[in-house]
Amino acid sequence: MIYSLSNKSNLSSLVETLGTSFKYPILYKPRLKIEGYKEQSLSIITVEEPDLITQGIWGILPHNYEGSWKKFQRLKNTLHVHKNELRNNNLYNEALQKRRCLIIVTGFYAYYLNNNSITNFLIEKDMQKPFYLAGVYNVLEDGFVTCSVINTDADESLDSINNLHKVMPLQIPEIFKAVWLHKKSTIEEIDYILSKPYVTKFNIQEIVSYS
Template sequence: MFYRLSNTAKRGKIEKEFGTPFKYPRIYQPRSVIDGLSEESLPVITQESPEYIQNSIWGLLPDKFREDWHLFQNSLNTLNLRHELIEEVGWLRECLANKRCLIIANGYFTMHHYDGELYPYYIYRRDKKPFAIAGIYNMLDDGFLTCSLLVGTASPMLRQIQNLDNGMPVILGPDERSVWLGRADSNGLQHLLSHPGSPELVAHPIARELYNRNICYESMLDPVHYKNLPIPLT
């Protein structure tokens, strides 16, 4: 369900929030909508190289995979994964054990179904700072990174909006980031995924053009009022 992220934060704000520089700072560009279905890249901090922020293709691929990214994603979409599935699949379980990462964003999107139509909502920190989503990654033979964000149970605030799904990206608080990138056993990881100390989030509905992948404009994230849609309590 979570195929789009937003990252409008400037590079300096991201580096300040995470205390980590970009490895290739000129590559990063703020974007209102990052569409994972279009083979996009995301800023990540990996277990292997926590000293800088790298770029990773969104959509995890297995070791030694050499065919087209779209071919794999059309067969097994790995833009986001639930912990339960990871535990059941060997190569995913290996990534969770040894190849964890922080995926950096400052917003994501969910939807509300009403009267036969879908209405998008933008979810973000109240202070609008960038945050870290728990992720796993893999490095391909050509050196490129691919990643997937992890999905847990929706918060009470999000459940006021979502009526088609009960999940949300696992957002880690500042104290949990080092734990996620450090050494942790399966029980510790399970507890972290089930009880993340995520920052305070707020939400508002936005333009329905979000679902047209060819449309994105400067005011895309601005609030839009729709009659009879829920405004979540915070």
């Protein structure tokens, strides 16, 4: 586990803000904290269905895999992958070329280690607006989708509160949404997006307790 995610938007607000409808609206629930090691689902938009928000289990498994998610995660934690590691593992390399997704969140968590205690920080945008994270996904033999968040190096604005892990999720701005989700986008176009992390202003809130 590196960091947790947050998606506090209600369904109607999410649809209105993103201009995209849900494939399974009954399954959506706002959540202050999403911890991937508990086998959680994320709201995602895939290359296959770029006009719909669907669900993906956080923690990618091999394409057409038939085994247990929990057993696989014990062998290899796949909640996150750094952008520099995408080409070095078949689990991610093929998915980057064929199965990209956008992961919808309103924030993510960072952790600061100070002596013997850890402080949790929730990092969000103004007005707690939803935004997109870069992701890749695979489809299991039974049709379920599993996905990973793509990380990049943390920017300077988070250095003071993110000393436990020096990474952050890679954002995809609206201007690159269509390219990221287009089946015929070239690997050169995708590499360009990965190489130019989107810089944005965050609101940082210390979290004393959460449920």
